Amino acid sequence: MTEADVPTAERISDDAFFALDTANQLPSAPAPRRRSPEHRAAWTARTRGFLGSDPGGSWVAERDGEVVGFATGFRREEVWCLATFAVRPGLQGAGIGAQVLDAAAAYGDHLPRGMLAASVDPRALRRYHQAGFRLHPQLTLRGAVDRSALPAASDVRDGGPGDLAWMDELDRALRGGPHGPDHERLLAAGRLVVTVDRSGYAYTNGAVLALLAARDEDVARTLLGACLADAGERYEVPHVTSANYWAVEVALAARMDVVAQGFLGLRGMAPPAPYVHHGALL
Ligand SMILES: CC(C)(COP(=O)(O)OP(=O)(O)OC[C@H]1O[C@@H](n2cnc3c(N)ncnc32)[C@H](O)[C@@H]1OP(=O)(O)O)[C@@H](O)C(=O)NCCC(=O)NCCS
Incomplete structure (x- = not known):
C-alpha cells in the first residue's frame, strides 16, 4: 500500500463494514451508519501513520489496475x-x-505474538483461523450508566506525554509491545486517564472506552x-474477553447491557488481562 492507495482503501473499508453491520444488525443496537467526515479523516490519518511507522506492513490487491482489497498491519x-482488512463488497x-x-501477515511472521480484532x-x-490465530469471543458492555453503583474514582488524574514511557512498559508486560507512535492517535481522539x-x-472519549491497561484488577476497576x-x-x-470479567462486573453493577460481539484473534499469547484492547491499535 502506498499513500496514493489510502483514500480508496478507506472507501472499501467503509463500504465493507457498512454492508457487514447492516447484515448483522442486532435489534437492540442503533442502526448502522456511514462514516462521518471526521471519522474518515481519522481513519486516513491513522492508516498513513502505519505506512510511516511500518513501510512494508500494509498491502493492497489490484484487479485491472484498481484497488479492490487491502490489509494494514x-x-x-514482540507483537504483530x-x-x-477488507475486500470490496461484491468481490468477497x-x-x-x-x-x-x-x-x-508475512511482515510479522518472525514475531512470537500476533493480535487482531x-x-x-x-x-x-x-x-484468521487458517492464518494460525485462535479466536476468543468478546463481549460489548453498553447502555445508560447508573452512577450510584460506581467505585470511587480516587487516585486518578489526566495523563499526558510525560506518562507514555511507563505506559509503554505496562503494555510490554501485558501484550509484548508498547503502543509507541500509536499514543499520538489515541491522545488526539480522547482523554487519557491514569x-x-x-x-x-x-x-x-466520554462515549466509548478506546483502550485500558492495568497492573491488576483493582486498578482496572x-x-x-x-x-x-x-x-x-x-x-x-x-x-471485553472472558479473561476480563472484572469489566463485566463493573458494567452490570452500573446497570449496563452485555452483548456478545466479535472475537479477539491471538497467536502465541493468551488474552491479555487486565486489558481492554483497541480495535485497530490493539
Ligand atoms: C473478511 C474479508 C476481508 C475476507 O476477504 P475475502 O476475499 O472475502 O476472503 P477469501 O475469499 O480469501 O476467504 C473467505 C473464506 O470464507 C469462505 N466463504 C466465502 N463465503 C462465505 C460465506 N458466505 N460464509 C462462510 N464462509 C464463506 C471461503 O470459502 C473462504 O474460505 P476457504 O479459504 O476456507 O475456502 C471480506 O470478506 C470482507 O471485507 N468482509 C467485510 C469486512 C470484514 O469483516 N473485515 C474483517 C475485519 S476483522
Whole structure:
C-alpha cells in the first residue's frame, strides 16, 4: 500500500463494514451508519501513520489496475497487529482476502505474538483461523450508566506525554509491545486517564472506552469507574474477553447491557488481562 492507495482503501473499508453491520444488525443496537467526515479523516490519518511507522506492513490487491482489497498491519517489538482488512463488497469470498492477508501477515511472521480484532464475518474468521490465530469471543458492555453503583474514582488524574514511557512498559508486560507512535492517535481522539501511582491507564472519549491497561484488577476497576463517571448519557465498552470479567462486573453493577460481539484473534499469547484492547491499535 502506498499513500496514493489510502483514500480508496478507506472507501472499501467503509463500504465493507457498512454492508457487514447492516447484515448483522442486532435489534437492540442503533442502526448502522456511514462514516462521518471526521471519522474518515481519522481513519486516513491513522492508516498513513502505519505506512510511516511500518513501510512494508500494509498491502493492497489490484484487479485491472484498481484497488479492490487491502490489509494494514504493524509491528510493536514482540507483537504483530492487524489493523484493518477488507475486500470490496461484491468481490468477497473469491480468494482476494487470502492474498492480502498472507502478504500482511508475512511482515510479522518472525514475531512470537500476533493480535487482531475480528468482525463477525464468517469469511474473516476462516481466514484468521487458517492464518494460525485462535479466536476468543468478546463481549460489548453498553447502555445508560447508573452512577450510584460506581467505585470511587480516587487516585486518578489526566495523563499526558510525560506518562507514555511507563505506559509503554505496562503494555510490554501485558501484550509484548508498547503502543509507541500509536499514543499520538489515541491522545488526539480522547482523554487519557491514569492512576496517580502509575499502575494503569485508559483512553476514553466520554462515549466509548478506546483502550485500558492495568497492573491488576483493582486498578482496572478504578480506571473503568473513572471512565463511566465521566460518561455522557450512554457509554460503550467493546472488546471485553472472558479473561476480563472484572469489566463485566463493573458494567452490570452500573446497570449496563452485555452483548456478545466479535472475537479477539491471538497467536502465541493468551488474552491479555487486565486489558481492554483497541480495535485497530490493539
Ligand atoms: C473478511 C474479508 C476481508 C475476507 O476477504 P475475502 O476475499 O472475502 O476472503 P477469501 O475469499 O480469501 O476467504 C473467505 C473464506 O470464507 C469462505 N466463504 C466465502 N463465503 C462465505 C460465506 N458466505 N460464509 C462462510 N464462509 C464463506 C471461503 O470459502 C473462504 O474460505 P476457504 O479459504 O476456507 O475456502 C471480506 O470478506 C470482507 O471485507 N468482509 C467485510 C469486512 C470484514 O469483516 N473485515 C474483517 C475485519 S476483522
